[in-house]
Amino acid sequence: MGKRKLVVEDLYALQSVTNPVLSPCGGEVVFVRTHIDEDQNDYVSNLFHVDVLSNEVTQWTFGKGRVSSPQWSADGTKIAFLSNRDEKNQVYVLSTKGGEARALTSFEKGVSSYLWSPCGKKVWVNGSVKEGKAFTDKEEKDEKKFAVPYRVTKMKYQMDAVGLLPQDIFKQIGVVDIETGEVTQFTEGNHQYTLQAVSHDGTKIIMSVNKSENQDYEFGQPMVIVDVETKEETVLVDEEGNFGGATFSKDDRYIAYVGANRTFQNTTHTDVVVYDTTDGTRMNLTESIDAPVGDYAIADLQQGVSAPAVVWTKDNHLYFQLSTMGDVRLYFATLDGAVYPASPENEHIYGYDISIDGTFAIVAVSNAISPGELFKLEITTGERSAITSFNQTYVEEVELIEPEAIVFQGAKEWDVHGWLIKPAGYVAGEKYPLVLNIHGGPAMMYGNSFVHEMQLLAAEGYGVLYINPRGSHGYSQQFVDAVRGDYGGADYEDIMASIDFVTSENEWIDTDRLGVTGGSYGGFMTNWIVGHTNRFKAAVTQRSISNWISFFGVSDIGYFFNDWQHGANMTDVDALWAISPLKYAENIETPLLILHGEKDFRCPIEQAEQLYITLRSMGKETEFVRFPGADHNLSREGAPNLRIARLDEITGWFKKYL
Template identity: 30%
Template sequence: MATYPSWSKDSQSLIFSANLSQDYEHQPLESDLYQIEIGSGAITPLTQREGPQHSPLVSPDGNYIAYLGYEGKQYRLVTKLYVMKRDGSQSRVLTGDLDRSVSQLQWSAGSQGLFFLYADQGNTQLGYQSLQGEHNIITQDIGSSLLAYPSGAYNVSKNGRFVVTHSRPDRIGELMTGSLKDKNKGKKNKKLLVSVNADIFDHRTLGKVEEMRYNSTVDSLGIQSWIIKPPNFDPKKKYPLIVNIHGGPMSHFGEHFSLMMQVMAAQGYVVLYTNPRGSTSYGENFGEIIHKHAFPGKDFHDIESGVDTLLERGYIDKNNLFVTGISYGATMTCWIIGNTDRYRAAVPLAPVTNWYSATLTTEAPVQYKQLFGDSFPWEDHDNYFKRSPLSLVGKVKTPTLLITGDDDYRNPISESEAYFTALKLRKVDAAVIRLPDEDHTFYRRPSNTYRAIASMMSWFEQYRKGAAQ
């Protein structure tokens, strides 16, 4: 399958990315760059090395090709920017010192460097890298999603004007413009062009978002997190807490608007969302700590340390703690309630509960296998099961609602059904919801998104101590 086509300057050929390996089924992460002549159809390889090489972009002057990727067969947390001559020679890394994943390339008008997006500590930024290696931050706070995940888009004009989709915890998808000539780089060099959601936000009181940093109790690793407080928050009162864990683990939460978490706050809950070890936007070492036999593990302590830190502030009701998450976050939710019973209820959204069965039923078996040192499940049965939440189900006392789409091919619904059955056999209050025609994202159908959020909040309210029944 060919992806990311880019025209040559003379429009006589295309540069594209593809996995043409004979062993492509067992090496899904592999891809190289190729040139195809429009007239003859002749294909010439431009890169030949291990790892994914993708997103080629020919420079305006036609002399260079920029592209993204990394070297090696194993999944890596940091995607780098490369540049090579038009014929594929003299390939070199431009962002070797950045230690952050880059995406969405655009050449400068004069072919002297490239613009791109990257996230640093939860904040998506527009950066520029010259061919000589100079790096500049153009602007920050980029995003356009209803989730607190990295997102956003931009464009830079030939005369040095840029436009970005701007996002903050209280705003989403605003168009903001600025000039590359503005000396005030960073957060303050944007001007609002249009706020397409002002009519929705301006007459609503949103939950206030605050950053909270703390150290994990297991090894003092620094962790970044955010808190959403309910509208009209009173620090003298006690509030129930929802802990929300992101998917991935190769992803992260950031300083963006989140529909689901604002709904939680609007119903009187404080919300804690963290970026435990394994999250992106903190560099390769932080992101790869938990790979290969290492999760779930210390990331559990990273999340729980955040809860303990928040409890020390005095406005959280320790008897009304709740936990949820999607994908990796759902797997961690199941892992957490297998290690502690301090949560009154849990809602895992599309979890892996048994790594052995999940690896053999997922659409991504090679990637799951790599998480366990590239060993097959039958070769390393003990470790696969030891890292599975199902291994701890005998300790679970927490009422649990599992929600998964019946078209989820990443973490099939059989994972939720197995965990549900185990809980019911143990007489633990549990339920499972199958979302029709829904995939792993929960956003294919708006009705399914609403149903998942509404069902989650109803489950929490059902078990909230002191709530009206």
């Protein structure tokens, strides 16, 4: 019996396996498995345990909410994790011998992150506190719940997936006693503190805080090392840029962290830097690698992924993720400058942990036809053995199409990489429509990872083309920076060159039935494309940008993003209008479906409204679908029923016009 074709409802069948964490002795692993509960229309995640030797997998929690951030105590007798089973995220502690997990915190506004104290008797917590209040204070409830005005005095007053930011709430750091539950607040003042690390001897913590009075143009937080007893601070890093992920070496001598300065604004490559506490020197371990540290791959399955920035072994070796050529690989580094890959090509390592002796890793791995599982990777030999098999039956029963990697010449004769998927049931000699799918960012990348949306389009009978045009991460600093100041220029040329290349190389592509879609930057580019060519017979634009002038004032990032990416602001509206797709609306003849979330603060829905009304007023073929309550992450983390509806809209539009 042949395999069945993938369907949109398969989102409910797929399971996300993430966040593996090794026990101190290295013999056990805990991880998080997430699935969609169709009845409650929500994501449910629970904690699982596996014995490394026997591969016996056991479910440890059974709640209907979400769990995240599992951590072992230093002696391996307890597990802590965050859970929203009581609405707000709180810290829970579970004995490894069994029994029920108990809530350690019950903070009014929950806990954003936490870290074990090495003694195992305390937990450091990071959470929001109202000005003048403590973690444990309860707010007085307004039973009438009347709406009140919201006064805006800052430019940073809203955020996608959050909404309006409370003006009198500040993130503080505290310590909770495991036995008594007593909470001691460690930081104070009207500042936003972020807990980064705790030293192995328990005498120091690392935290981030920016105490500048005006935060509107502050885009990073200096990191400081703090003596727990005296609260004396030593600056770890204080320069313009984004730095974090700090962690102490096993002997506490070194501190590794990741970050990027502002040389190329938000397209600057992230590096791994090591600070020596004995003499204050620092080493950039990845300076010679022309690719960014971290995971920049776009996927739509893995939920709640939180991989460590850097992991130390006892020999002061380091491991980290690197996004390169469409892969996210595990890399190894030594303090004397040796850096090399520790995992194969053609896959996406989206989670990992390393044994303390550095002999093996536990890795969460996906590729184009594998949704993702946990594996044990022997570092020295490269041998790999499967630990989980949650998606095995699905992969065995469903036809998943292996993409073909392509390389072609884009603008300025630069090489551009991408992938082409043939339609399910492909028969040589037949003609098929093709859909071009453009990623967002633009400083992200498509990669060798499972994307349900791509496989769905193939299952619906379309060829699928997805590429990494200039502006994408994973190639070089020059490549990712090349889009700045040139939106709709060479990036557009790259994308159109991809169509030229695949249609010349693949006779099965029906050049009269080409479709295009994309979200965020990909939505901008979809709008731009249909305003500049009639080559495509149908288009779907998602969470898009149509007008950079209004974007400046309505997006949560608009006032600085325009400066960073276009070198223009409201003193030069002509420059912003010249690269706004709305300017070219009169040229659009391609039937255009507009999809947008109503709670999108990144690319607010007014961008879609302007485009739709303009096109309709001109008598163009267009429709507009609004998704209530959905933010910018609808396609990846939105309400499951809305994700299904979105995919139905996309496939329905292409079915109608292609």
